[in-house]
Amino acid sequence: MLKKPSTPKGTRDFGPEEVSRRNYIFNTIKKTFSLYGFQPIETPSFENSDTLMGKYGEEGDRLIFKILNSGDYLSKVDDALYSEKDSNKVTPKISEKALRYDLTVPFARYVVQHQNEITFPFKRYQIQPVWRADRPQKGRFREFYQCDADVVGSKSPWQEVEFVQVYDAVFSKLGLKGVSIKINNRKILSGIAETIGAEDKLIDFTVALDKLDKIGEEGVKKEMREKGISEEALQKLQPLFSFRGSNEEKINSLKGMLNASSLGMKGVEELEFISENIKTLGLQTSALQIDVTLARGLNYYTGAIIEVSAPEGVNMGSIGGGGRYDDLTGIFGLKNMSGMGISFGLDRIYLVMEDLNLFPETVSENSDALFINFGEREALYAMKAITNLRKSGVKVELYPDAAKMGKQMGYADKRNIPFTILAGDKEMEAESFTLKNMKSGEQRALNFSELEQFLK
Secondary structure (H helix, E strand, O other): OOOOOOOOOOOOOOOHHHHHHHHHHHHHHHHHHHHOOOEEOOOOOEEEHHHHOOOOHHHHHHOOOEEOOOOOHHHHOOHHHHHHOOHHHHHHHHOOEEEOOOOHHHHHHHHHHOOOOOOOOEEEEEEEEEEOOOOOEOOEOOEEEEEEEEEEOOOOOHHHHHHHHHHHHHHHHOOOOOOEEEEEEHHHHHHHHHHOOOHHHHHHHHHHHOOHHHHHHHHHHHHHHHOOOOHHHHHHHHHHHHOOOOHHHHHHHHHHHOOOOHHHHHHHHHHHHHHHHHHHHOOOOOEEEEOOOOOOOOOOOOOEEEEEEOOOOOOOOEEEEEEEOOOOHHHHOOOOOOEEEEEEEHHHHHHHHHHOOOOOHHHOOOOOEEEOOOOHHHHHHHHHHHHHHHHOOOOEEEOOOOOOHHHHHHHHHHOOOOEEEEOOHHHHHHOOEEEEEOOOOOEEEEOHHHHHHHHO
């Protein structure tokens, strides 16, 4: 018995309506990126393993999909190594490439490789799929699209201000109101770790803190204890879990908490610049919110970090995020190249818009009308009209077979095609067409010019 086909866990097929809706989001994001001066690039779906490994922290590295070498890949593994059954030692011998985990590290590689062709500051956007060996759940997939925009070659904090505006502009155009753009700074987190005496545990500290919204305060403390962060340090950290008030009040509290850390105070200064200028410039529908527990567990962020949350009442994780990564291109040999970037989580944005019924009815990429097929002579008459209508940009099609009228009408109905066009002996003799509204059932006779004008 043949096995029923299926898709791998964490992947999906998309039907015509879903693709149309996804393209609506893609196009909205692309237009906004272009409006802000970003240029498109694309990179391969897989990279050399050493390009990706070690760039996302221990947790991220585990989620990278490895690609087996072609041919007899086990021939490079000697018997002694194979008998150890240690995947960490065997994997580099049998896998030299991996599917990209995100678009940022491949972009850094691109910048280094093409540095002599690029005009800096370089503003790029990239919309392509990425892959993560994560546990699938609602809003989390193993294959998904990222929509990234980055600027490299400038340390100006105006880039951060502009990226907050980009988020606000896209979500406003999509009709997604009440989005929270959360912002923090890795220098502040480093300053806090320094203040509580845990600077040697910075990565463990930030990875645990980043899970606050998932595992809660006690869960975070438990994980920090397991990583060797002392009870005394956790006591000093306590005010962090109860930060309240406006952005200005939070900044003032941070100044008091971090006055002994020059690095922490630099982070507060950068955060204050963004907050004050966004307040002056204003946002359309989103809210900028300082969140001192926001960490984003990626090792390459060095300055501002951003995470976007869906409107209250929608059960969904972050729908976007990013940050500044001063040292990212340095790992590929290009020093002193500061960068700042953000990403839109297309798949989660789709689910949120679906939950809130925000897709316009006009999004569907459907035909405007279906010509009914009465036979070869009538089909040729219809095709002449169809050819000219398509030249005018009207989306029309001919039912391919001279089937029963009910079947053809049923096809148009199931496809949600709003009009059918009948062209039989009577219409051909009068050089006209009968247009039928599929909802109301109303019919009217039109010549070609009238039909073209109506469908346009």
